[in-house]
Amino acid sequence: MATDIAEPAADGAPATNAHLLLDDRIWLLRAMLLMRGLEERAMTLYRQGKVPGSFYDGCGQEAVSAGAAFAMGRRDRLCILHRDLAAHLIRGVSPARVLGQYLGRDTGVTRGRDGNVHFGDRHLGCVGMVSMLPDMMLVATGMAMAFKLRGERRCAMTWFGDGSTSRGDFHEAMNWAGVQRLPVVFVLENNQYAYSTPLDKQFAVDPVERAAAYGFVGLTVDGNDVEAVFEAARAARERALDGGGPTLIEAVTMRMHGHAAHDDMKYVPKEQVEEWRKRDPIDRQEARLREAGVDVESVRASVQAEIDAATEEALAAPMPDPASAVDGLFCEGEAEPLGDGQAPWSGFRSEQPDDSGTTRSGEAGLRAGGVPEESV
Amino acid sequence: MATLTYLQAISAALRDELRSDERVLLMGEDIGVFGGAFKVTDGFVAEFGSDRVMDTPLAESGIIGTAVGAAVVGMRPVCEMQFADFISCGFDQLVNVAGKMHYRQGLAVPITVRLPSGGGFSGGPFHSQNPEAWFMHSPGIKVVAPSSAEDAKGLLHAAIHDPNPVCFMEHKHLYRRVKGEVPDGIFETPFSARVARPGSDLVVIAYGAMVHTALEATEDLDGASVEVLDLRSLVPLDEEAILDSVERCSKVVIVDEANSTCAAGAQVAAVIAERGFESLDGPVVRVAAADVPIPFSPPLEQAVLPSVDRVREACRELLAY
Numbered sequence: 001m002a003t004d005i006a007e008p009a010a011d012g013a014p015a016t017n018a019h020l021l022l023d024d025r026i027w028l029l030r031a032m033l034l035m036r037g038l039e040e041r042a043m044t045l046y047r048q049g050k051v052p053g054s055f056y057d058g059c060g061q062e063a064v065s066a067g068a069a070f071a072m073g074r075r076d077r078l079c080i081l082h083r084d085l086a087a088h089l090i091r092g093v094s095p096a097r098v099l100g101q102y103l104g105r106d107t108g109v110t111r112g113r114d115g116n117v118h119f120g121d122r123h124l125g126c127v128g129m130v131s132m133l134p135d136m137m138l139v140a141t142g143m144a145m146a147f148k149l150r151g152e153r154r155c156a157m158t159w160f161g162d163g164s165t166s167r168g169d170f171h172e173a174m175n176w177a178g179v180q181r182l183p184v185v186f187v188l189e190n191n192q193y194a195y196s197t198p199l200d201k202q203f204a205v206d207p208v209e210r211a212a213a214y215g216f217v218g219l220t221v222d223g224n225d226v227e228a229v230f231e232a233a234r235a236a237r238e239r240a241l242d243g244g245g246p247t248l249i250e251a252v253t254m255r256m257h258g259h260a261a262h263d264d265m266k267y268v269p270k271e272q273v274e275e276w277r278k279r280d281p282i283d284r285q286e287a288r289l290r291e292a293g294v295d296v297e298s299v300r301a302s303v304q305a306e307i308d309a310a311t312e313e314a315l316a317a318p319m320p321d322p323a324s325a326v327d328g329l330f331c332e333g334e335a336e337p338l339g340d341g342q343a344p345w346s347g348f349r350s351e352q353p354d355d356s357g358t359t360r361s362g363e364a365g366l367r368a369g370g371v372p373e374e375s376v
Numbered sequence: 377m378a379t380l381t382y383l384q385a386i387s388a389a390l391r392d393e394l395r396s397d398e399r400v401l402l403m404g405e406d407i408g409v410f411g412g413a414f415k416v417t418d419g420f421v422a423e424f425g426s427d428r429v430m431d432t433p434l435a436e437s438g439i440i441g442t443a444v445g446a447a448v449v450g451m452r453p454v455c456e457m458q459f460a461d462f463i464s465c466g467f468d469q470l471v472n473v474a475g476k477m478h479y480r481q482g483l484a485v486p487i488t489v490r491l492p493s494g495g496g497f498s499g500g501p502f503h504s505q506n507p508e509a510w511f512m513h514s515p516g517i518k519v520v521a522p523s524s525a526e527d528a529k530g531l532l533h534a535a536i537h538d539p540n541p542v543c544f545m546e547h548k549h550l551y552r553r554v555k556g557e558v559p560d561g562i563f564e565t566p567f568s569a570r571v572a573r574p575g576s577d578l579v580v581i582a583y584g585a586m587v588h589t590a591l592e593a594t595e596d597l598d599g600a601s602v603e604v605l606d607l608r609s610l611v612p613l614d615e616e617a618i619l620d621s622v623e624r625c626s627k628v629v630i631v632d633e634a635n636s637t638c639a640a641g642a643q644v645a646a647v648i649a650e651r652g653f654e655s656l657d658g659p660v661v662r663v664a665a666a667d668v669p670i671p672f673s674p675p676l677e678q679a680v681l682p683s684v685d686r687v688r689e690a691c692r693e694l695l696a697y
Binding site: 077109110113114118120121122127128130131132135136137138139140141142143146147149156172173175176179328331332333335336337338 | 401428432442445446450473480482485518
């Protein structure tokens with residue numbers, strides 16, 4: 001199968017945004033603004049000594065998680081990476097819980113058991129990443145395997161970085177998904193550096209070209225164009241639901257901050273950062289929306305108010321009780337599968353229930369008299 | 377009741393689960409058409425199809441990782457490692473993804489990983505290991521190790537029904553060597569110890585194949601009354617049963633087929649030292665494999681693995697203490 005390289009238009013805009021209404025395009029901007037604003041706020045709290053450990057952000061990469069997650073249906077499932085906060089926000093995690101997570105509070109998504117963006121709200125169909133990258137590629141592949149076995153029109157999505165492509169789990173997941181032709185979307189977030197290691201020390205062949213070797217479509221998209229990322233993810237999901245198998249989307253972007261708060265990025269040439277700053281994903285979406293007559297300043301103001309309120313709420317939240325540190329290692333009751341997330345894209349409103357990922361009746365029929373599948 | 381070998385009991389448990397619960401899915405290398413390296417799933421494809429008795433790519437990390445993904449969307453995967461040794465290739469997915477999931481985010485991972493383990497047949501360094509202690513040291517994973525056909529079936533049912541990751545250590549050397557009466561239908565054996573033979577002068581604590589070594593070694597030990605405690609479950613570890621036996625017998629020999637350092641038996645010894653010291657009438661004695669890879673050639677392998685003679689000698693010495 002030939003590798004399909006999508007050519008962005010000269011100005012970086014997608015060839016079409018026929019699938020996005022104006023409300024959707026504002027949603028995408030809001031998600032990116034909220035991600036950047038929350039991460040900036042968290043960095044301030046980190047510098048004030050209020051965020052324990054270290055702090056990692058996705059500045060400059062907001063379009064990748066916002067655009068891709070926006071294409072996912074309620075009953076699709078996501079394994080989200082640490083520079084992809086917008087995906088959590090789109091699925092419905094509240095800003096106060098995100099900040100509570102960073103602050104190690106009892107109200108954070110993991111209730112203080114894990115830090116940073118190492119979280120996934122199981123009630124919203126998301127699994128939190130582990131630091132061993134890209135382990136979650138296999139988890140997403142397994143979700144897709146279950147969907148296919150049960151004949152459900154659903155898909156799984158996961159994100160991973162350029163450095164991840166060097167590890168065996170990348171190969172195992174790509175191969176497995178290709179062999180079984182699974183409904184999974186792999187989003188390779190190429191942000192130019194794995195910690196300090198540049199691409200030319202990571203691989204000899206652009207990983208997107210490897211997709212063809214595993215028997216499925218690989219394509220490159222401008223990772224700083226949120227609408228282009230959305231469109232690539234939407235088409236990949238459609239292909240997955242129609243039995244067309246996996247897609248590898250390489251979203252080309254740039255990590256504009258260090259690997260973590262301590263990293264001054266000395267290893268990155270200044271010109272490279274300056275060049276990418278001109279392609280800021282938020283600036284680009286704002287310019288588009290201004291042209292469409294949207295009052296961008298009021299969107300910004302409402303996001304800022306939301307962040308301020310969330311900060312207040314998170315800082316007022318209690319720390320976890322030390323006596324609870326050994327609780328919850330094992331599940332003591334019934335295993336409850338992942339729940340459904342929010343899916344705000346307007347396209348899900350106009351389509352058949354099936355297309356938001358609802359199981360077709362009669363096909364999920366598992367375990368007579370028992371729990372057939374995930375609770376709706 | 378039916379008389380089944382240990383292997384037939386495992387097969388029967390898997391067959392019963394596949395028949396009664398459509399969420400159950402078997403995954404592994406060569407388990408489909410070929411029926412598995414040890415023929416545990418022989419004939420399964422004909423009854424259940426190749427989707428539910430899945431021949432996977434040769435990728436242990438892939439097997440565990442995709443099983444986790446399937447489990448969190450409602451399946452009950454049962455993974456077969458062709459040999460327990462190969463779990464090292466899936467270690468990360470089991471320890472970091474599966475084991476930590478519920479603690480971190482409250483998400484249950486109901487997977488069972490079958491690990492054909494143990495030596496005694498010249499399998500060499502990569503087909504003879506007993507890696508259970510790796511997982512005892514990794515929070516969030518249960519570990520069970522049956523010694524009888526009945527427990528093999530009952531523990532496997534319980535493992536598959538458990539909402540957590542469970543390592544099911546099935547001893548290859550017992551597959552066709554051990555036979556016994558097994559109740560019909562689905563039943564669960566609790567994750568707790570059982571007294572394999574009651575006694576009062578000394579207790580030998582073991583699990584898996586070493587239960588049989590212990591029974592044989594102490595069957596006629598100069599008239600001494602020797603108890604054999606079969607742990608059956610290593611996580612959770614039945615500390616109360618261990619302490620009961622120690623209190624009754626006052627002398628303890630702990631047998632591991634695994635390499636000695638930090639083995640399951642070392643943890644049992646620690647429990648006794650911490651909580652059973654007052655009951656002891658002699659030092660806690662351990663018999664385990666030397667800390668070397670399990671060698672291939674029969675005289676070397678026999679020198680490394682705990683034998684009936686070594687266990688008998690250890691018991692005699694302790695009885696005379």
